[in-house]
Amino acid sequence: MSRIGKKPVELPAGVEASVSGQTVQIKGPKATRSFTATDDVTITLDGNVITVKPRGNSKRARQQWGMTRTMVANMVQGVTQGFRKELEIHGVGYRAQMQGNTLKLSLGYSHEVNFEVPPGVTVTCPKQTEIVVEGTDEQLVGQVAANIREWRPPEPYKGKGIRYKGEFIFRKEGKKK
Template sequence: MSRIGKKPVELPSGVSASVSGQTVEVKGPKGSQIFNATDDVTIAVEDNAVTVTPRGNSKRARQQWGMSRTIVANMVHGVSNTFKKELEIQGVGYRAQVQGSTLKLNLGYSHDVNFDIPQGITVTTPKPTEIVVEGHDAQVVGQVAANIRDWRRPEPYKGKGIRYKGEYIFAKEGKKK
């Protein structure tokens, strides 16, 4: 039994959801999102809440039950608020700045890295060593933050690189003579 799937997704004021077949559309003040559920679950809107139930007792139906409910909950949260990932840059001379729809990164390479910001995502740099990624789609925000982090992952000896805010990097001991 899915503990997550049992809970209905409450719709806050200003957010509406509609279901047609296996397609769920959620509209709110920040925009709208669409999700196509698999045939293993049934989605219904009743009493200002979205409920997800499995269409059988197979393993796949139970897996899709909790996942589909979480995706719908993320959509409801995204159209009423925004998702946010914060990154911090550590290293001498490493910095970032936003120029139009491009994030310019100085990461110790012989050239600057120009990262194109996708549509629907807002990237800001409050300090030259901080990057804030915001948007209404949780999956896209996480993927953009991971793509930025991949340009210079934190290394375990000095800790230089791009890391998520609050991320702990296990420091290794260097060579001994």
């Protein structure tokens, strides 16, 4: 039994939902999102509560039960509050700045890295050493943050690189004579 799947998803004020077959569409103050579930689950809308139930007791139905409920809950959070990932840049001369829809990164390479921001995500640089990725789709926000971090992941000896805010980097001691 899925503990997550059992919990109903409550819709806050200002959020509208519609269920047609296996497709859930949610409208909120920030965006409109939709999700199509597999045929292994049943989605019902009662007033302002969305419930997900498995069809049958197969392993796949039980897997899809919790995942579908989480996807619906993430859509509700995305259209009301949105999602946010914060990145920090550590290193001498490492910096970032936005120019239009392009994030320009100076990361110690012989050239600047130009990262095109995909639609549906907003990237800002409050400081030269901070990058904030925001959007309504949790998967897309996380993927964009991971793609930016991939250009210079933090290294364990000096700690230089791009890291998530609050991420702990296990530091190593260098070579000794």
